[in-house]
Amino acid sequence: MDTSKLILFFAIIIWIILYTIRDSINLKTYMGIFGILRTKLGLKTIEKLGKYKIWQKIGIISIPICVILGGFMLLNLIIMSIKLASGTLPKEAAKPVVFLFGNVIPWIPGIIALLIAVSVHELAHGIFAKSFGIKVKSSGILLLLGIPLGAFVELGDEFKNAEKKIRGAIASAGPLANLIIFLISIPLLSFAYTLPTELKVIEVKEPASEFLKKGDVIYEINGKKIESLKDFKEFANTIKPNTEYVIKVIRDNKILTYKIVSSKEGKIGVIVEPTEDMALFINTIYWTYWFNFLLALFNLLPAMPLDGFHVWNALPELLKERKNKFISMMGRYLELIINERTLNSITFLVWWIVLGSILYSMF
Numbered sequence: 001m002d003t004s005k006l007i008l009f010f011a012i013i014i015w016i017i018l019y020t021i022r023d024s025i026n027l028k029t030y031m032g033i034f035g036i037l038r039t040k041l042g043l044k045t046i047e048k049l050g051k052y053k054i055w056q057k058i059g060i061i062s063i064p065i066c067v068i069l070g071g072f073m074l075l076n077l078i079i080m081s082i083k084l085a086s087g088t089l090p091k092e093a094a095k096p097v098v099f100l101f102g103n104v105i106p107w108i109p110g111i112i113a114l115l116i117a118v119s120v121h122e123l124a125h126g127i128f129a130k131s132f133g134i135k136v137k138s139s140g141i142l143l144l145l146g147i148p149l150g151a152f153v154e155l156g157d158e159f160k161n162a163e164k165k166i167r168g169a170i171a172s173a174g175p176l177a178n179l180i181i182f183l184i185s186i187p188l189l190s191f192a193y194t195l196p197t198e199l200k201v202i203e204v205k206e207p208a209s210e211f212l213k214k215g216d217v218i219y220e221i222n223g224k225k226i227e228s229l230k231d232f233k234e235f236a237n238t239i240k241p242n243t244e245y246v247i248k249v250i251r252d253n254k255i256l257t258y259k260i261v262s263s264k265e266g267k268i269g270v271i272v273e274p275t276e277d278m279a280l281f282i283n284t285i286y287w288t289y290w291f292n293f294l295l296a297l298f299n300l301l302p303a304m305p306l307d308g309f310h311v312w313n314a315l316p317e318l319l320k321e322r323k324n325k326f327i328s329m330m331g332r333y334l335e336l337i338i339n340e341r342t343l344n345s346i347t348f349l350v351w352w353i354v355l356g357s358i359l360y361s362m363f
Contacts, residue, residue, distance in 0.1 A: 008145075008362055015146030026138075033355070035143040036305070038154055042123050042139050046153075049123075050130020058176070059128050059169025060318070066172040067315050070300035070308040074350070077301065081353045084360060094361035096147060097294065109283035117178060117291040121299070124177035125153040125307075128170045134158045142305065144355070165321070168314020171307040178296035185289035192282045193230040197274040201249070205269035211258040212249060218272055219255055220248040229282075232272060241266040302343050303350035309343055 018027055018035065026038040083089035101110050118141070126136045135156030159167060201216040218226045221235050222245055239245070241264050248257050262268055273279060302312040316338055319331025 011146040013146075015143070018143075018146060030305075033145050034305075034351075036140055036154075037143060038138040038140040040138055042119070042126065043136060045123060046126035046130055046136050050127045050136075053131055055128045055131035055173070056169065059131075059172055060165060062172035062176045063165065063168045063311055063314050063318055066175055066300050066308070066311045069175070069297060070302055070312060073297040073301055073308075074346075077350065077353055081357055084357055091361040094357040096358055097291070105287060106283050109280055110287050112284050113287035113291045116288050117181070117295045120177045120181055120292070121174035121295055122153055124173040125170060128173035129153065129155050129159065132162070132166050132170065134162065134166075134170070164310075164314040164317040166314075167310040168312075168318070171310035171314075174307055175296040175299050178292040178299075182289060182292040182296065185285055185292065189282070189285045189289060192278075192285055193233065194228050195278065195281075196227045197229065197278040199226060199229070199232055199272040199274060201270055202273050203271040205267075207263055208247075208260055208269040211260055212247070212270060213251065216249040216251050216256075218247070218270075219250050220246075222246055229274060236268075239266050239268060301350050303347035304344070309347065312338055313340060313343060 015033075015035075018025065018037070019029060019032075021027075022029055022035070028036045028038075030036075080089060080093065084091070084094055097105070097114075101107055122139050126139065129136055135158060136153050137156055138154040140154065155170070159170070199218045201212055201214055201218065204212050204214060218232065220226060224231070224235075226232050226235070239262050241262060244259055244261050245268065246257065246259055247268075248255055250256075260268060274282065299306050300308040300311065302308040316331045316335035319327050319334060322328050322331070
């Protein structure tokens with residue numbers, strides 16, 4: 001049994017246990033496979049930050065932006081399912097992120113990055129809700145067969161009775177916060193590659209295999225000291241075919257010099273990695289970058305209980321209130337297309353695509 005099937009097996013076992021004791025752990029279930037697990041984490045922070053009214057304006061402005069991003073994600077989800085069914089997309093592409101841990105995603109950086117993404121998402125929902133005067137009853141995690149799909153905050157009954165645009169503004173907060181962290185991660189990741197670190201050879205191929213060994217530390221290339229991943233990457237990007245390069249490495253506390261001629265494809269055949277601490281730091285930023293991006297877009301799908309349902313449902317009302325007659329008219333016509341009945345139908349479609357794709361990728 002491969003890792004993915006093993007994770008699915010244990011996830012189902014965990015789900016059965018959670019489902020059995022759902023009343024005692026405050027787990028609310030839907031259709032037998034979805035669940036919402038409630039907690040009290042982060043509520044004090046929400047109380048402190050939610051007193052600022054600026055969040056209201058940011059939330060309202062975010063609604064049309066989030067609808068566009070959600071539409072992009074829905075289109076990609078449909079295209080992906082078609083490609084999976086036709087065989088033009090490999091099954092691995094449909095595997096949930098959790099199945100990639102331990103293989104593609106390193107455990108410790110991956111877990112740290114996921115916790116950052118989920119916590120930021122959850123916190124933002126609560127802060128925006130509090131700014132609108134809506135009580136935050138609890139926080140928690142959205143589950144599919146025991147597999148965490150995202151975070152949520154449970155709001156008071158005021159949320160159900162609030163205007164659609166207020167619900168949409170609050171719903172947009174989580175994805176918006178994830179997108180901000182995603183954007184912050186881009187320059188931070190670039191900066192991490194410039195930090196000084198020892199670069200150890202972990203794999204050697206032709207033509208370097210005749211000279212270098214695993215465990216060698218890259219010291220200098222063509223007279224330039226290699227002190228960071230950026231230095232090594234810049235060298236790798238400038239390698240020309242059939243060209244001689246002078247590479248100095250540290251082996252057994254000695255500096256050894258080799259002249260290596262690149263292959264006709266323009267490769268030296270060396271793979272390096274930084275120190276463990278630096279690798280942990282860079283991988284954490286890298287997966288924080290990806291998890292925030294994926295969590296934001298996934299949650300903007302127009303399906304219950306995801307944020308996109310309320311965001312999309314709020315758009316017609318938001319447009320109808322505009323003073324511009326044309327925009328207001330657009331809102332009225334859009335309401336005929338985007339409403340709770342339509343979104344409930346899309347919800348059914350989205351979750352069956354997601355569930356079907358996951359099961360297809362497993363077998």
